[in-house]
Amino acid sequence: MTDQVVAQGQPKSINLLKVLGPAHVWALGVGIVLVGEFMGWNYAVGKGGAYGALIACWVIGLLYTCVAMIDSEITSTVAAAGGQYAQAKHTVGPLMAFNVGLYLVLAYTMLEAADIQVAGQLVQIGALDMLASAPVNWEPYTILCLAILAWLNYRGVFMTLTVNFVITAAAFASIVLLFFAVKPWSPGEILQHQELLTGLPYGWLGVIAALHFGIWFYLGIEGTCQAAEEVRSPGRALPLGTMSGMITLLIAAALTWYVAVGVLPWEYVGWDLELAPLYDAAKVVSLPLQILLFVGTIFSAIASANGCINDASRAWFSMGRDRYLPAWFGAVHPRYRTPFRAIIFLIPIAAIFALQIPLAQIITFSILSGLLGYTFMPINMYKFRKKWPLGSIRRGYVHPFHPLPAVVLLTLCITTYFAVYLGYGRQLLAMMAFYIVVSLWFAFHRYKYVRRGDQFTMAWPRPRGY
Amino acid sequence: MVAKYVPPVQSRAGQIFDTIVLLALVFIALFLPLWLSIAVPSRVEKLPEGVSYVAAEDGTRTWTGLSWEVLGQNPTMQAQWEKLGHSMDSAAEIITQPFDYTIDYLGIALTGVVILGYFIFMLAMSEREYKQVIAEKFD
Incomplete structure (x- = not known):
């Protein structure tokens, strides 16, 4: 529920619209993440070699399996806008919730910045490669892309995610078409794995380092639960959309790695300034494929940025509504029923990072915020089961083998912090400095504006031990 | 109450x-x-033995002793670099800059303390706030 001050000055209660089905949930999850197959994952090759990236893809797949197991249990029980943010309010406490909300906002805003940078730069590269025209500047295309997506999101979530569904499906089809076009049944004809694949250039330390960008294969799939409040049937649509999304990503990740490292030298794939490895792989093969992957990469970047604006703004909106942030952000548009102020506020931040910061480093900020969020999940699970043991409240889904997934997830998170430290240690410290300072700001300043009892909205019994 | x-x-x-x-x-x-x-990112320059370059003011490099073989590139790799629009010189600028994973134990310890301290502070403060939330909601 949100208080929206309408023109006459009378407060009026307005809800987000419940219009989304499983296909929208799939589009929201995969739409955000699929771009990770078109760009960004390749930096894992730079950190650990081609095989290192493949191992990282599998290991991080295990991390996300644990995330999905834990998230399914808690999301099926706490179906509220904000996803993990709403969960943290009920299981850990306001400061944790504030941090989780910021993890979501920054993970999605940085991903959005990376997406629009890729979209703009690819227009420049495509023009140079295919039109033999004079070089174009990429910056105006980046801003144009962001402006259109912001307008779509401002206008309404249903239209936004319907657009996402169509362009995500087209982008996924481009990966599948590329895979068949390089004739995987005829090794040596186009695919040259025998000649291009080398061992582990940095040994097993490089494999660990590659976990850093291995996250990029899947980062954001947990965003499906951001839309819990706008889904018609959360109990059916959320698990169905999330699971079909994970399967889509696993297939796309395998195809992507196989094609890219079978066509391009690993040093090229993993270079910090390499923008779009699948596009480059297609470029080496033929012009029609190059055009196909140009369109596929642009579509995936646009779909991802679209979903990110949706998710980041909803997390920011939720925090404004709860007064964790200025209450002004907790407003819903009286006509379109979207969190319009949150949408508009975050757009310039994404634009500035997109225009000024190199892609690998923007991605690292997104990954780090995601990683902090995954570190929260084992804590979340432990507290959830301790405060409301099985049988004490109705759960939509109970994940098996507890606490094994939580322990595995925490171990993988700690290893991935070390992976980020290898090569990006200063950026890791910069991000931690940010979260420490904002936590102090919240604990000693902002928390006084928060209504205590309103933070607990579920109809559950009192938690055990309190 | x-x-x-x-x-x-x-x-x-x-x-x-x-x-x-x-x-x-x-x-x-x-x-x-x-x-x-x-x-x-902590990349370092690592030139193969016998390879050197002179950098002009505009950043362009004039290499000596460079060949695809000393860069560790076989004929297939060389062909792919060329299809991507790279010459041996421009490929060398990429290949000769690997990551530096030298372990700095003090740096690791410091980073670990920062991350751990952050979570400890956050959980401790959250617990205090959570008790207030529960008390107001249920008492």
């Missing part, structure tokens, strides 16, 4: 100030270290 906490109403100016503080933190902690190239 716990008395219900009534938070103060934040003025419009207060809301604007808080928003500016958050924006400033984002740009000081996250944007500036990257923009000023303080937090950059």
